[in-house]
Amino acid sequence: MNQNKKIPVILDGDPGHDDAIAWVLASTIPDFDIKAITTVAGNQTLEKVTYNARRIVSLLHLDIEVAKGRNRPLVSDLIIAPNFHGETGLDGPRLPEPDHELSKLSAIEMMEKVLRESEEKVTIISTGAQTNVAALLLAHPELKEKIGRISTMGGGLRNGNWTAGAEFNILVDPEAAYTIAHSGLPLQMCGLDVTEQAIVYPEDWERIRALNNPVAKVVAEWFDFFFIHMKSLGWKGCCTHDPCAVMSLVWPEIFDIRDYYVDIELSGRYCRGATVADYNGSSGNKPNFRCVVGLDRQKFVDKLVEACASFEGWEF
Numbered sequence: 001m002n003q004n005k006k007i008p009v010i011l012d013g014d015p016g017h018d019d020a021i022a023w024v025l026a027s028t029i030p031d032f033d034i035k036a037i038t039t040v041a042g043n044q045t046l047e048k049v050t051y052n053a054r055r056i057v058s059l060l061h062l063d064i065e066v067a068k069g070r071n072r073p074l075v076s077d078l079i080i081a082p083n084f085h086g087e088t089g090l091d092g093p094r095l096p097e098p099d100h101e102l103s104k105l106s107a108i109e110m111m112e113k114v115l116r117e118s119e120e121k122v123t124i125i126s127t128g129a130q131t132n133v134a135a136l137l138l139a140h141p142e143l144k145e146k147i148g149r150i151s152t153m154g155g156g157l158r159n160g161n162w163t164a165g166a167e168f169n170i171l172v173d174p175e176a177a178y179t180i181a182h183s184g185l186p187l188q189m190c191g192l193d194v195t196e197q198a199i200v201y202p203e204d205w206e207r208i209r210a211l212n213n214p215v216a217k218v219v220a221e222w223f224d225f226f227f228i229h230m231k232s233l234g235w236k237g238c239c240t241h242d243p244c245a246v247m248s249l250v251w252p253e254i255f256d257i258r259d260y261y262v263d264i265e266l267s268g269r270y271c272r273g274a275t276v277a278d279y280n281g282s283s284g285n286k287p288n289f290r291c292v293v294g295l296d297r298q299k300f301v302d303k304l305v306e307a308c309a310s311f312e313g314w315e316f
């Protein structure tokens with residue numbers, strides 16, 4: 001990564017425990033200049049995830065505006081995930097109340113502003129349904145040239161997690177995912193292929209808790225809550241999905257990344273929202289995604305622990 005110039009970044013998501021951990025990580029990356037945080041309905045309703053985003057910004061002492069995005073997908077009815085993330089969308093530890101006003105701009109207006117004002121190309125990290133990003137591209141195709149890359153957590157080339165074929169973020173808004181897949185922009189996709197290998201075990205988050213700073217303690221308690229549902233599904237740890245979309249941009253060397261053409265199933269009796277990869281080039285289409293399909297799990301965990309360690313001396 002360029003040592004001198006910071007990369008302007010927009011974080012778009014639906015926090016959500018793993019979104020929150022992804023944002024903790026992103027906030028510690030010196031190469032990132034986080035220009036805005038935008039929220040989208042998904043893990044919980046828009047009101048709830050926006051309140052969570054603002055509380056995360058307070059926890060991390062960030063001077064970054066939060067803008068509220070779309071309250072429903074482009075076409076479908078909204079699906080939410082209280083079974084994973086609880087009634088608040090971020091159940092578990094107590095968090096500080098928001099210390100900044102919510103932006104008067106909508107997420108789409110905020111993204112437009114950041115893109116227009118930026119001299120450098122902006123990276124968008126999307127860890128929820130891709131509704132806001134798709135709405136931006138549809139409303140302002142002229143701004144595509146200001147986007148350097150869109151890094152997403154979504155999909156799964158071999159399996160789903162909400163249906164047999166579809167992963168949650170894509171299933172919530174398949175039309176948005178389709179819009180992005182066909183945008184012609186540089187795209188990086190962390191699907192379940194990698195995120196179901198990005199398992200953080202209880203002994204890993206005990207390393208985080210032992211750091212004993214206020215942010216690390218909150219992160220450990222987010223894992224405690226997230227594990228309740230994951231354990232009931234038979235997992236021995238937490239699939240730490242959304243941080244992969246951050247980490248694979250910054251430390252690609254610890255990930256296995258392949259270029260594929262990937263399309264999004266919009267109809268289909270069983271497979272709406274499936275991400276279909278052309279592994280052997282039969283479609284004749286050029287790859288449109290860098291697909292992250294594997295990782296060095298120990299290095300992934302070590303990076304998370306390091307990120308949490310950087311909050312030593314923090315006040316709640």
Ligand code: BDR
Nearest residue numbers: 016018081127168169241
């Ligand atoms: C994705 O769904 C959400 O519940 C998580 O935050 C993650 O973005 C995993 O399928």
Ligand code: CA
Nearest residue numbers: 016019127128
């Ligand atoms: Ca998410």
